Amino acid sequence: MSNEEIRNIILLSCNSLDDHDFEGFLNLCVKGFKYTIKVFSPELLKDMVWLEHDYEGLKVLFEELPDHLQRNEKISRQLSYPLVETSAKKIKVTTNFCVYKTDLDGKSSIFCIGNYIDNVCYINNKYFLKERVVHLETRDLGIGLHVPI
Amino acid sequence: MTSRDKKLWQEMPSLPDFNYVSGEVYTQPEIFKKEQDKIFSKTWHFVCHESELSKLYDYRVYDYTGKSIFSIRGEDGIVRSFFNVCSHRGAKLFSMPSGNAKRIKCFYHHWMYNSKGACTGIPRPSAYSDTEVKKEKMGLREIRTEVYLGMIFINLSDESENLHSYIGNALDDLSETMSMQPLEVFHYNKILIHSNWKAWQETNMDIYHEFMHVVLRKTQVNAMPMEDRKLSIFKNGHGGSGASLKASYTNYKGFANRKDEVGPLPGMSVSDFKFMNIFPSLTIIARGTAIRIDNVIPLTPHTAVIEMRGIGVMGESDEDRRARQKHHNQYWGPFGRNVPEDIIAAESCAESYRGSAGKYQIISRDEDGTGQDDIILRSFYSEWALHLGINPGSLKEIK
Numbered sequence: 441m442s443n444e445e446i447r448n449i450i451l452l453s454c455n456s457l458d459d460h461d462f463e464g465f466l467n468l469c470v471k472g473f474k475y476t477i478k479v480f481s482p483e484l485l486k487d488m489v490w491l492e493h494d495y496e497g498l499k500v501l502f503e504e505l506p507d508h509l510q511r512n513e514k515i516s517r518q519l520s521y522p523l524v525e526t527s528a529k530k531i532k533v534t535t536n537f538c539v540y541k542t543d544l545d546g547k548s549s550i551f552c553i554g555n556y557i558d559n560v561c562y563i564n565n566k567y568f569l570k571e572r573v574v575h576l577e578t579r580d581l582g583i584g585l586h587v588p589i
Numbered sequence: 590m591t592s593r594d595k596k597l598w599q600e601m602p603s604l605p606d607f608n609y610v611s612g613e614v615y616t617q618p619e620i621f622k623k624e625q626d627k628i629f630s631k632t633w634h635f636v637c638h639e640s641e642l643s644k645l646y647d648y649r650v651y652d653y654t655g656k657s658i659f660s661i662r663g664e665d666g667i668v669r670s671f672f673n674v675c676s677h678r679g680a681k682l683f684s685m686p687s688g689n690a691k692r693i694k695c696f697y698h699h700w701m702y703n704s705k706g707a708c709t710g711i712p713r714p715s716a717y718s719d720t721e722v723k724k725e726k727m728g729l730r731e732i733r734t735e736v737y738l739g740m741i742f743i744n745l746s747d748e749s750e751n752l753h754s755y756i757g758n759a760l761d762d763l764s765e766t767m768s769m770q771p772l773e774v775f776h777y778n779k780i781l782i783h784s785n786w787k788a789w790q791e792t793n794m795d796i797y798h799e800f801m802h803v804v805l806r807k808t809q810v811n812a813m814p815m816e817d818r819k820l821s822i823f824k825n826g827h828g829g830s831g832a833s834l835k836a837s838y839t840n841y842k843g844f845a846n847r848k849d850e851v852g853p854l855p856g857m858s859v860s861d862f863k864f865m866n867i868f869p870s871l872t873i874i875a876r877g878t879a880i881r882i883d884n885v886i887p888l889t890p891h892t893a894v895i896e897m898r899g900i901g902v903m904g905e906s907d908e909d910r911r912a913r914q915k916h917h918n919q920y921w922g923p924f925g926r927n928v929p930e931d932i933i934a935a936e937s938c939a940e941s942y943r944g945s946a947g948k949y950q951i952i953s954r955d956e957d958g959t960g961q962d963d964i965i966l967r968s969f970y971s972e973w974a975l976h977l978g979i980n981p982g983s984l985k986e987i988k
Contacts, residue, residue, distance in 0.1 A: 584923035
C-alpha cells in the first residue's frame with residue numbers, strides 16, 4: 441500500500457470534477473460509493489445535509505446536467521496535502537479544500553472552503569473511493585452549484 | 590420592422606396599468622428608500638419558525654431594514670422581539686445568530702435585561718440618581734410580534750393591522766399542511782444576491798418561467814391541463830395557488846422514486862404542489878413531502894439577502910427525515926436543481942435594468958387566472974403602487 445497512490449486518488453477525483461469528466465470521477469469510485477455534503481448551521485445549531493447520493497444517484501445527476509441552466513464559470517478545487525490515516529479497518533484521508541470560481545471576464549473569487557473526509561478502499565491492487573463526506577465551512581454559495589464539490 | 594430603434598424601445602408598452610413595470614423600479618435609490626419607509630417599515634415580516642425558538646429563552650437574531658433585531662421566547666412562553674441594541678450605549682446585545690439566554694447581559698458595561706425586554710440591572714446606578722436613567726425607564730425597544738401557522742412575524746409599525754387580518758385567507762389552503770403536525774426547520778441558508786429584491790420575489794410569482802427549469806418542463810408543464818390550474822389573489826397583494834397544482838416526478842429520472850420514499854404532508858399527496866406569496870417578500874412552497882419558506886430582505890437597490898428554510902415533521906424517523914431532506918434539496922438546496930437557476934434569472938434581469946438596457950418588463954399574460962397567468966405579479970405591483978403612490982409602469986404619482 442502506498443500513501444502516494446492514495447493521495448493521487450483524491451487529487452484525480454478533484455481534477456475529474458474540475459474538468460467535468462464525470463465518468464472519470466465515477467471510475468475512481470466503487471459501486472457502493474456514498475457522497476454527502478454536510479454543513480453546520482449556527483442558526484439552527486445543528487448539522488444539515490445539503491446533498492446526499494449513492495453511486496447511481498450521482499450517475500443520474502451527471503447525466504441530467506447538460507439540460508440544466510448553469511452560469512459559465514470555471515470551478516477549480518485547490519487542495520491541501522491529504523492526511524492519510526490507515527488502520528486495519530479503513531483508510532481515512534482528510535483534505536482541506538478551497539474552491540475558486542473564475543467568471544467569463546477572467547475574475548477569480550473564492551466559492552467555498554471546507555474539507556473532504558474520504559474513505560478509500562483497496563481492491564485488486566487499486567485504490568478506490570468508498571465514501572466522501574464534504575464538510576463545508578462556507579454557507580453562502582451565491583447561485584449554488586449543480587455539480588458536487 | 591422587427592427590431593426597435595431608441596425611440597420605440599423607450600416607448601411605454603401599449604398595455605393597461607400594472608401590465609408592465611419600468612426597469613427603474615429595480616434601480617432608483619429614491620424608490621428603494623420609499624419601499625423601506627412605506628412597505629418594509631409597515632408590513633408584517635416573517636422572521637423565523639417557532640421551532641427555532643422551541644425552549645424558553647431561545648433566541649434568534651436577524652437583520653431587517655438595516656437593523657439588528659432578536660426574537661426570544663420569554664419565561665411565559667410568549668415570543669417577543671426587540672432591537673438588538675443596549676439602551677445604554679447602543680452595543681449589540683447578542684452576537685451569535687441563535688442561542689438560549691435567561692438573562693441578557695450587554696458585554697460592554699454589563700447592563701442587564703430579561704426576556705420581556707425590561708432592564709433588570711445597571712452596575713453602580715447611583716451615578717444616575719438625579720436623572721431619568723433608571724432601570725424602570727431603560728427597557729429595550731419592543732417590536733410587535735405575532736405568530737401564524739407556526740411562523741413568527743414582526744412589524745416595525747405600532748399602527749398596522751394585526752397579522753391575522755393582514756394575511757386574511759391567503760394561507761387557508763396551506764393551513765392543514767402547516768398545522769396538523771408539529772413542524773421544524775431542518776435546513777437554513779442565506780444567499781447574497783446581486784439583484785433588486787423584487788426581481789427575486791418575481792421568480793416566486795411568475796409561474797410562466799417554468800420553461801427555464803428542465804425539472805419543471807419535464808415534471809410540471811404537462812402534469813395537468815393548464816386550464817385546470819387555479820391561481821388566486823388575495824387582499825394586501827398576497828397571491829399563489831392553494832388549489833393543488835400537480836407534478837409528475839416520474840418524468841425526471843432523478844426524482845422518479847419520490848412517492849416511495851416518504852409519506853406526504855397532511856392535506857397533500859406526494860405529487861401536489863402549492864405556493865403562496867405573502868406581500869411583500871415571503872413565499873411558502875409545499876411540494877407534497879417538504880416545505881420551503883423563503884424570505885427576501887432588501888439591502889440596497891442592487892442587493893438583497895434570501896433566507897431559505899426547509900421544513901419537515903418534528904420527531905419523524907431518521908429515514909423519513911433523510912427522504913424529506915433529499916426531496917427538499919433536490920429542488921431548493923444550494924446544490925439543487927431549481928434555486929440556482931432562479932438566482933441566475935434574477936441576477937440576469939437586474940444586470941439589464943442596472944445599465945438601463947432593459948426598459949420595461951411585461952407582466953400581461955392573461956389566462957383567466959389559470960395556466961401561466963401573470964395575475965399574481967399584477968396583484969403584487971398593484972399593492973406596491975398603493976403603498977408607494979407610484980404607478981410601477983409610468984413611475985407617475987398616483988393621486
